[in-house]
Amino acid sequence: MTTLFISDLHLSPNTPEINACFEHFMRTEAIHADALYVLGDLFDFWIGDDDNSDFAAQIRNEFKQLTDAGVPCFFTKGNRDFLVGKRFAKQTGVSLLGDETVINLYGRNAVILHGDTLCTEDVQYLAFRAKVNQPWLQWLFNRLPMAIKTPIVRKIQSDARDTKKSKSLTIMDVTQSEVEKVMLEHKVDLMIHGHTHRPNVHTFSVADQEMTRIVLGDWYEQGSILCFDANNFSLQARPFPSE
Ligand code: LP5
Ligand code: MN
Numbered sequence: 149m150t151t152l153f154i155s156d157l158h159l160s161p162n163t164p165e166i167n168a169c170f171e172h173f174m175r176t177e178a179i180h181a182d183a184l185y186v187l188g189d190l191f192d193f194w195i196g197d198d199d200n201s202d203f204a205a206q207i208r209n210e211f212k213q214l215t216d217a218g219v220p221c222f223f224t225k226g227n228r229d230f231l232v233g234k235r236f237a238k239q240t241g242v243s244l245l246g247d248e249t250v251i252n253l254y255g256r257n258a259v260i261l262h263g264d265t266l267c268t269e270d271v272q273y274l275a276f277r278a279k280v281n282q283p284w285l286q287w288l289f290n291r292l293p294m295a296i297k298t299p300i301v302r303k304i305q306s307d308a309r310d311t312k313k314s315k316s317l318t319i320m321d322v323t324q325s326e327v328e329k330v331m332l333e334h335k336v337d338l339m340i341h342g343h344t345h346r347p348n349v350h351t352f353s354v355a356d357q358e359m360t361r362i363v364l365g366d367w368y369e370q371g372s373i374l375c376f377d378a379n380n381f382s383l384q385a386r387p388f389p390s391e
Contacts, residue, residue, distance in 0.1 A: 149182045151253060153374035155262065155342025156366035158228065160192035161203040165388045169371045172389050174210045177373070179217055185251075186242075187342045187364060188226020188262030193305070195297055196290050197235035208240050215241025224249065226262040226343065227273075230281065233290070250334050254378040259334045263343030263363070266322035266330065272311055320344065327361055328354050340364070340374065347372060347383050 159167055178184045190207075215221050224245045225232055237244045248261045264277065279285070289297065312320075321344055331339055332354065339361045347365030351358065362381065365372030371386030 150180075150375050150377045151183045151185065152178055152181045153185045153187060153260075153340055153364055153376065154190075154367075154372065155187035155226065155364045156189045156345055156372075158189060158192040158367065159203075159207060161201065163192070166367050167203075167206075169367065169386060169388045171206075171210060173371055173373070173386060174214055177386075178214055178219060178221075181219055183220045183222065184214065185260060185340075186221070186223045187260060187340065188224050188264075189228045189342065190223070190226070191229045191232075193301060194229035194231050194236075195294070195301055196231050197233045197239075198290070198294070208236065211240035211242050222249075224260060224262050227264045227277065231286065231290070248330065248334065250336060253338070253376055256338055257334075257336045258338035258340055259330060259336045260340045261330075263322065263341035266326050266341065267320060267344075268323040268326045269319045270315065272315075276308070321346065324352075328359070331359055331361075338362070342366075349383070 154173075157166055157170055159170060211221055221240075221242045222245050223232065223237070223242045224247070232244065234244070236242070245260070247265060248259055250257055250259050252258075264273070267273065289300075292300075322341075327339065331337070337357060337359050339359075341361075342364040344363060345366040345368075346363055348363045350361040350363070352361075353359060362374060362383070364374055365383065365385070370388060373384050373386065375382055375384055
C-alpha cells in the first residue's frame with residue numbers, strides 16, 4: 149500500500165485540464181491509498197470557506213468521496229490557501245495540519261510542510277505572511293461579503309506579482325541552513341515539501357547523519373505525485389487526461 153503526497157495544483161475554475169487530472173487522480177489512485185497528504189497550494193487562491201461556487205463544491209465533493217471511502221486525508225495550508233478553515237475540514241472530512249507536522253511513514257519519521265517558511269531570504273514574503281496570518285485579521289476578512297473580499301484579493305495578488313518580478317530564483321528557493329534547522333528541531337532525517345516547484349530528491353549530511361529532502365512538483369503541465377511505500381518512494385508524473 150502507498151501513501152500519496154501532492155501540492156501546488158493551483159486549481160481554479162480556469163484550469164479545466166488540471167481539475168480533470170486531479171479528479172481522475174482522486175477517483176482512480178488516491179481511493180486505493182493508505183492516506184493522502186496535500187501539502188498546500190491545492191487552490192490558485194482560496195478566498196474562504198464561504199465560497200459557494202460550483203468549482204468549490206466540486207473540489208469539496210472529491211475530498212468528501214475520498215474520506216467517506218475511508219482514505220485518511222490531511223491538508224497543510226499553503227501561501228495560496230491559508231484561508232482554508234474548519235468549515236472546509238468539516239464538509240470534506242479532511243484533517244487540517246499545522247505549518248510543520250511530523251508523521252510516521254512506514255517506520256520512518258518525516259517532517260512535512262508547504263515549504264514557503266523555508267525561504268528565509270524572501271523577507272518581503274515572510275513579512276507579508278506574518279500579516280495575513282494574524283488570527284484577528286483572518287477573523288475579520290472571513291466575515292466580509294464576497295463582493296468586498298474579491299477585489300481586495302485581486303489587488304493584493306497584483307501587487308504581489310509585481311514584487312515577485314524583481315526577486316531572484318535564489319531568493320525564492322529554500323535556505324539550506326533553515327532546512328537543516330527544521331529537520332534537527334524535529335529530530336528527523338526526512339523532509340517533504342512543495343512550494344518551490346522544483347521537484348527533486350536532495351541528499352546531504354549533517355553531523356555525519358544522512359538527510360533526505362523531497363520536493364514535490366507542481367501540476368502546471370502534468371499531475372505530480374510522491375508515492376511512498378514501506379520499501380521505496382518515487383516522484384511520479386501523470387499526463388493530463390485527453391478529451
Ligand atoms: O505562490 P507564488 O509562487 O506565486 O508566490 C509566493 C508568494 N506570493 C504570495 C502572494 C499571495 O498568494 C497573494 C494572496 C493575496 C491574499 C489576499 C488576502 C487578503 C487579506 C487576508 C487577510 C487575512 O503568496 C511570493 C513569494 C513566492 O511565493 C516565492 O516564495 O515570493 O511572495 C510575494 O509575492 C509577496 C510579496 O513579496 C509581498 C506582497 C506585498 C503585497 C501588498 C501587501 C499588502 C498587505 C495587506 C495585508 C492584509
Ligand atoms: Mn506556495
